[in-house]
Amino acid sequence: MPIIRESIVITTDADNRPHIAPLGLIEEAGGFIAAPFIPSRTLENLRERPFLTASVTDDVRVFAGCLVGRRDWPLAPAVKIPGFYLAGAHAHRELEVAEVTEDEQRPRFHCRVVHEAAHAPAPGFNRAQAAVIEAAILTSRLHMLPPEKIRAELAYLAIAIGKTAGEREREAWEWLTAKIDVHIRG
Numbered sequence: 001m002p003i004i005r006e007s008i009v010i011t012t013d014a015d016n017r018p019h020i021a022p023l024g025l026i027e028e029a030g031g032f033i034a035a036p037f038i039p040s041r042t043l044e045n046l047r048e049r050p051f052l053t054a055s056v057t058d059d060v061r062v063f064a065g066c067l068v069g070r071r072d073w074p075l076a077p078a079v080k081i082p083g084f085y086l087a088g089a090h091a092h093r094e095l096e097v098a099e100v101t102e103d104e105q106r107p108r109f110h111c112r113v114v115h116e117a118a119h120a121p122a123p124g125f126n127r128a129q130a131a132v133i134e135a136a137i138l139t140s141r142l143h144m145l146p147p148e149k150i151r152a153e154l155a156y157l158a159i160a161i162g163k164t165a166g167e168r169e170r171e172a173w174e175w176l177t178a179k180i181d182v183h184i185r186g
């Protein structure tokens, strides 16, 4: 199985308007595969403009924010492609779509790396950040999951939040759990 890098992906539309979304980019020789579901803005943008940036950040509020409608994060212009990356990212890659494998649910955009840059030292692992990423994935799948499974997974993830979160992780956790609560209470 290839490794998947959970990234902040930024695409642009024909008017150069950015769209931010967390995406799991699949590593392959010489690049990455982006596999956005149909329908999604990321997919439409990639069809219009075959470029994306992948930003590496430990600010998990960006992952959580995209799931709760907070997408207004500071951006910087990309260097080698039309587009933007996340200002404040530890590193970013600029990717160009080289080939598309069509699929009825999830087309695969095979991308080659045209530029990459490191901006800050890698901060290391944090369990609460991993828990927020998992909760963000749960939040993106609420319509597919039974409430008992959501409750059980949140209860487990809350342990890492309680033991290891800083302020940003707590804020991100609160955004996600508020949205999940509304969904469960229906």
Ligand SMILES: Cc1cc2nc3c(=O)[nH]c(=O)nc-3n(C[C@H](O)[C@H](O)[C@H](O)COP(=O)(O)O)c2cc1C
Binding pocket: 006, 007, 020, 021, 022, 023, 024, 025, 035, 036, 037, 039, 040, 041, 042, 043, 063, 066, 133, 136, 137, 140
């Ligand atoms: C960590 C993480 C990884 C995700 N990976 C994918 C992915 O690979 N493909 C996808 O379609 N959605 C993925 N999602 C869900 C999308 O971020 C979310 O549905 C998003 O809104 C995409 O739709 P949009 O482009 O219309 O915004 C992921 C979410 C999270 C939190």
